[in-house]
Amino acid sequence: MAGDDAPTPATDPGAAEAIRCADCARSDSLVTGLEPVDRMPLPLEAAAGFPDGVPRARGLSRRDFLRTGAFGVASVYAATRIDWTRAFEAAVASGAEPANHLVMIFLNGGNDGLNTVVPVAEYDAYRRARPNLARVLGPPAAGQVGTAPMPGTGDAHAWASVCVSGPGNNGDTKGLDTLWGDGSGGPGSDLALWPAADYTPANRSHFDSRDYWFAGALEKRTTGWLGRWLDRYGSPDNPLQAVSIDSSISKQIRAAQAPVSAVRALSGVDFRVDRVSTRVGDATEQMAPLAQVRAGRGNAGLARARDVYGRAVQVSRSLRALSGAPTGAGYPNSSLSSRLQLAAILLGAGLGVRVVTIDWGSFDTHGNQLGSQDPQLATLSRALAAFRDDLSARGIEQRVVTVVFSEFGRRVASNNTGTDHGAGGLMMAMGSAVRGGLRGEFPGLSVLDRGDLRVTTDFRAVYSAIVAEWLGGDPSAVIPGGPFPLGGPLVG
């Protein structure tokens, strides 16, 4: 569940029950691998800054910040303890320069690409391999998910109807089809697909595969690929340059030196007391004087306790000042949406945020795949389309590339009610900067590798293109073992 420890609304498909392997159940008890070294308040002024697209923190001084307060708290991860006031100044300074941004959305558990983008050219083989899970051809029928055309693929592929706007997806006007456009790579074709992206030989373990994808290398590493990019090309002082919207940082942004951060949510800092009159439901103001009692000389432990409580009171007061932060509209009801909304605020805030990571979903569909994956695909497609609108409203859409990936694809043949771990997953990149269309070869269903799709795109080729063409830098300095050619440009 990727850090969604706030209770998720029952309507959130990310919370849908799926039958999963015992090994994966472990990843639910999310525990941070690293401890944050500090907490940095996020300035209110910066959050209030849309929709003109001008980085608002520009010219914002530390004094202004202390006056206006914070809208959230970033947990800072760094090799050494840092002072957040200095970090804040670094954030404002680096945010003054417009730059390209990257959002990495990890679909936790191994998304089944074949039921997301359906290989309709080989429909009979597809249906034979998974008779109990196959989409019906054409519009949804008899309660079954159908397929929707995917222009530009020569009718070889089709969207599962839960991914597109219209009746197949609750009649919503948003879906991946609105990003896909005509699939030509020209204007309005803003979604690139690699239908069998992975590494070879694929190892079907969740943990090894995740570690490889996060590390950008086929071995376990203490740094992530984006962490290494930050170490080389990022800021030495600004922890907001890479933010995991989660309770801990993603392994993708683990760096040797560069500071990075995790932000869980916009709110959640108060001293609330349950079952009391609304006039005293929040004990923050009663806590304030307790934090001001002076500790005896040399008593560092008690002084620390009171100081930390005092700072928490300050943060809580600031948060209360922010009633109704401006957030984008049109998102489906989901924890993914609230995190994308926060991502849009952070990217538009002018605080030098270059990279955002989001870890979402529960795609390990060994069983009950239709009941679990389909609502999540519907949410994902609508949330991505809403995110694009949100970024456009903030005037920064052209500077954001969003990548969606999962640790592996799933077996071509289904089991009883689901699919087991496989290889060759569906990887996507979205944004008007992206050259859209089917950018990787579909390996076909006639020749498989141990029952899995043959891998046609090394995921490190996409990473390398992101570094070279989007974030800026030398891919060989970030992704070991290359070069990994993508076979065409990522952007443009």
Added chain:
Amino acid sequence: MSPVAVRGRRRRVRRPAGGGVQAALSEAMVDRLMWRTGFGPGESDRRRLRGLSLHAAVDRLMRAPQGPPQGPAAVRRDGGPVRPHESDVDLVLDWCDRMIRTRNPLVERLTLFWHRHFATSRDEVSPPQLMAQQNELFRRYADLAAFPTSNMRTLAYEVGEGPAVLRFLTGEDSTARRLNENYARELMELFCLGVTDAAGRPNYSEADVREAARAATGWRIDDANPDAPRAWFDPTRFDAAAKTVLGRTGAFGHRELVDVVLAHPSHAPFLVTKLWGEFIPDPPDPATLRDLARRYVREGLRLRPLVRRILTHPAMLASIREPNMIKPPVVYAIGMMRALGLGITDETLFYGLRDMGQPPYFPPTVAGWEGGAAWLNTNAAVARFALANRLLSASYAPLPGGEPEDVPAETPAQAVQRAHRAVGRPWLASGTRSSLTYYAAHAPTRSAYERTSRQRVLRALMLGGPDAQVM
């Protein structure tokens, strides 16, 4: 000679401010002792130990048998028993349940110390039985009443030859042909010596690490039956040739390696300082450290006398009017459960420990938890208060002490007094008490609901506020 030598021929007693080690313990001293060696005082501890000397009180605590756990066992939300081998949440709660229900909290505190010292994470160790088995090993060495000759040497043997560490530190992958230095390095760096000595000189070289790794080869894990995992020695994987570690040469195996490492002059000050730090916030002065280290070596690395000397040191009672050591989250949380008479009935405690930054079995790194001042930051403070609030509100479980009653005629001072008793009479600074009384005098009290609200807020502030974070 140091003031620690309070028993035996060379008896000498130092009398610090607040009463010497032979003086009768006040209630504040009993509370101090019960927090530092356990999970806080109960009223029976206060009755039992008050008026004893520190030595007599510590002897009682150290002699107490674990006995059978008291009170009803942990249950899941659905009322069924916890299943520690099926769920990591339950694995954590199962240990928490022991801490809550034990008759000898010192055993659990020392077990926790060894978990922090030989940090092993369930994140990297499967099956979970390996973690549970290692926990039992730590508890065996922590029960100093049942195992009076408990000592670092055989503990280090057993930990290093235990499946959990062999898996966590990839010792099972280390063979004569493909050496893995992971365990050998941590044996020296984290378990026994530290990187440098007090003067900043390196305790060992990279060559020592490599040679040590050769001595630790050959160990494998048989976990075909996950309920009875065991490590075994495979001579075909062992590097049987001579090695030179820390200046000594021999065809060492794991035990000989441990012996060589423990004979290093940095071992005793390293271990003594670490164990001391579990109970006392300020490090020992050089003379005390030297004395404790010397005796620890002379007594064959036995742990019982060392623990006793630390717990009876006058520094245990330093700053007695104002507690000065930040409670680790586990101690804070279990202390609240015990003070309120609560048992485990759902996952609340697990998520609370995670949010406060100390889920047992999941240390963040091989070095364990940093602890000390690092336990507290603004998010952790909010998480600590949130757990106190949750335990106090019946949304967790009915409180054995009952819900706050409405007492219309009570004065503000009486309201503060009543709240204080309801949460186990924790330490409050006089300034804190004045602030709380001021609040009680100014809070709305027109209706019964407002008066019980005031009572709830007072209890939450006492149990979850800054003064409750120190011991």
